[in-house]
Amino acid sequence: MTNQTPGADSDTVTATGGGEHVIHVETPLGPVVVTERDGHIRRLFWGRETADYPPTDETALLREAAAQLVAYFEGKRTEFDLPLTLSGNPFERRVQEQMLAIPYGETRTYGDIAKALDTYGQPVGQACGANGIPIIVPCHRVLSANGLGGFSGAGGVETKIQLLKHEGGFPFLI
Numbered sequence: 001m002t003n004q005t006p007g008a009d010s011d012t013v014t015a016t017g018g019g020e021h022v023i024h025v026e027t028p029l030g031p032v033v034v035t036e037r038d039g040h041i042r043r044l045f046w047g048r049e050t051a052d053y054p055p056t057d058e059t060a061l062l063r064e065a066a067a068q069l070v071a072y073f074e075g076k077r078t079e080f081d082l083p084l085t086l087s088g089n090p091f092e093r094r095v096q097e098q099m100l101a102i103p104y105g106e107t108r109t110y111g112d113i114a115k116a117l118d119t120y121g122q123p124v125g126q127a128c129g130a131n132g133i134p135i136i137v138p139c140h141r142v143l144s145a146n147g148l149g150g151f152s153g154a155g156g157v158e159t160k161i162q163l164l165k166h167e168g169g170f171p172f173l174i
Contacts (some may be wrong), residue, residue, distance in 0.1 A: 021035065021057065021058070022036075022056045023055055023063070023066050024050065024053075027046070028073055028162070028166075030032045030046050030050075030154075032045070032046045032069060032135075033045055033053045037085070039061060039083060040083045041061070041082050041083065041084050041133060042085045042132065043051045043087070043132045044135060065080075069135070073166070074134070078105070078167075079104060088127065091117075091123065095127035096115055096131055098116055099113075099128070100137055101136070104167055105167045107142070107143050109143050112141065121145075124142075125144075128149075128152075130134070139151070140159075140163040141164075158167070
């Protein structure tokens with residue numbers, strides 16, 4: 001794991017309740033918060049909530065997550081290699097596993113994932129919206145059959161477009 005964390009805040013405080021550790025990473029989306037508990041990345045978010053999660057004592061895993069995010073946004077990384085705790089119910093976790101299998105620069109539809117899981121597109125869309133680790137678990141790579149679909153991350157569909165353009169995964173947006 002890396003010793004330096006480009007783009008990560010260096011302010012430290014004690015860990016948040018429940019043993020959760022937090023790092024802030026500067027990205028083109030603004031400050032992104034990554035949380036870790038028990039040696040696994042548990043959450044990633046940006047926007048209004050970031051102020052509610054001050055940085056804590058940094059762990060090696062958080063420094064590595066920050067370095068991988070910075071490298072992703074610099075175009076130097078196309079995959080993340082981090083231990084994750086997927087959130088939600090068993091169905092939502094199965095959808096997240098399907099999202100993790102979508103390669104950088106590619107997309108799938110809600111229907112594609114629904115077919116793989118023998119279900120329907122609407123619950124897949126809802127599960128995508130419940131993804132607690134966007135970008136790393138690439139819900140932005142999941143589209144509707146006839147357009148972009150939604151995006152629950154801060155900035156909504158505009159952020160989804162920005163991520164898709166970054167990856168070159170939706171050619172008519174470029």
